[in-house]
Amino acid sequence: MFPIGSLGLAALIHFGGASIEHSLLSIKILALIVVAIFIFATVFVVLHHAEAVARRLGEPYGTLLLTFSVTAIEASVIVSMMLHGANNPTLARESVFSTVMIVCTGVVGVCLTLGGLKHRYQDIKRQGTNASLAVIMALTVLTLILPNYTLATVPGAFSASQLAFVSVLSVLLYGAFVFAQMVRQRGDFIEDLTSRAEHEEHVSEGGKVTTNVLLLFVGLAGIVLLTEQVAGSIEDGLAFLQITQADAIVGFFVAALVLMPEAASAVRAALNNELQRGLNVALGSACATIGLTIPAIGAASLLTGRSLMLGLGPGDTVLL
Template identity: 40%
Template sequence: MITKLRAVTAQWTVVVPVVAFVVLALTWHENLPGWVVGVVACFLVGAVLAAVHHAEVIAHWTGEPFGSLVLAVAVTVIEVALIVTLMADGGDKSATLARDTVFAAVMITCNGILGLSILVAAIKYRTAVFNAEGTGAALACVATLATLSMVLPTFTTSAPGPQFSTTQLSYAATASLVVYGLFVTTQTLRHRDYFLPVTAEGKIRVDDDEHASPPTLRAAGLSLLLLGVALVAVVGLAKGVSPTIESAVEDAGLPNALVGVVIAMMVLLPETIAALRAALRNRVQTSLNLALGSALASIGLTIPAVAIASAWLSGPLVLGLDPAYMVLLTLTVVLGTLTVIPRRATMLQGAVHLGVLAEFVVLAVNP
């Protein structure tokens, strides 16, 4: 029975990404009626679930933290392509799209995914245990890049408005790439043990599923290919439904920044589901790797990409945050630090992080 179930799951996760990609090709740059948007949304969800499955296959083959890194980077690369495409199509109206999407990704990952993972693990196992060295290093990098890229533009005077001058933007882009590259090197080579799941005693966790035979090279390669197809479908279909989202936001009289929040939520669905599944297996460190790694990748890859794209985009590039969002970013960093230091967290910390995310959504709807 179990073998049959696995066979059905394997077939489903192969077929859905391909069909979703075909749907993307058929609906690309088309004005979609309401019922088609509903169909596209269904395939979007299916592609997300398939992406999570293939990411876990790759993670089993490579081991942590490479598995979470593959998913975070793959999603972010395609997210960057989506942002640049929307900016190219949107003109002046999309001047703040990169900032809104990246900041939303930081809030969703550092408060939503992190808080939800801690809450789920704490409910099931009383406390969520993780490695403070690796998590603290990731949080420090997120805080640094977020401040350099989205706080400083509000206070610089070389360019009008909350924008960087060309020199300042070039430095922010270079610093983002360097810091992210150093983090990946630390995570995967020099201090890989800092990013592995641990037990309550602080020892590296070894679970029964780790003793299972890893997938073959052929199976891992197929999953890598299908992961790419699924993620292209996820982001492409998200772009397909974005005009409907923009119209709904405009008709409701809501701020345009809410579009970036919705896009970030859709794109981060694979990481969210993967992080929750890891938390349910008491592998909270894997969940935090996904959360903070995604935040880092979002800043570290998006800022250089939009910096390069700004050379040919006609509209302005606004990166500076409003004062209320700077307060939320500061609160997120302080709260994250207090959560990380004890090496374990309870339901309380998870709920507080989710409360900060809820406040961010409230401010996005009613600034």
């Protein structure tokens, strides 16, 4: 119900946005509250279908399916907002940076803390986890730090040829990581569950896997399209209030809202004593955000001629 409802609400807001824009402030606030309710409700429905797909397909295929779908839609939202209105060259950088920081310092920390409090001791595959962190480190340095040290253009930006090269290199690096995760070193990313029978009762009993996948995509599309509407409202509000660094705030909200299904899935996996799957979801989303979103944004920048600033400032570089 909620996945289809969220998608329908997003379409209604898109086609009826002009009437809402000229309505009273109370109507606008009520519309935002309704959108927020649908987003949070759809997150839990999407989480249910994501877990059903993950258990039916097995690891790491279920996790990769969730990661690819969220990343693809996130990239489309960022590109759409980049092309909306005036040129905002730092929005993509802030969204990607926020995603990495939320995952590495927030989602992973919550998984470790809550999982440890409930189960005391949890096993992980260190080699697979270290590989994920190494890929994240390489991709972040390549895309968010290296632009500050190039000489072909202004600091913080790549030239067209450099952006194309870095985009291809990011895709190749992420592709090598996925190949290792799915084929070459698959065992490094799959935990040895001794209590698998205890969790089998949670497998979805309704419908086939195709139904779960379809509702998963519909729910994710609804969440992200509604997120775009909320982010657009926040962007307009910040512009009206003349708040500096509005792109950083909007980027954080986009990253936080889009990451909700993956964050909830990772935390629930940790609570179910499946910490490795939770880390696969969390760290995999960070890898995919850089390895796939940056190339998509770079392609949009090259095709439209919009400027793109990827280099982080000194303070953000230290935090990273």
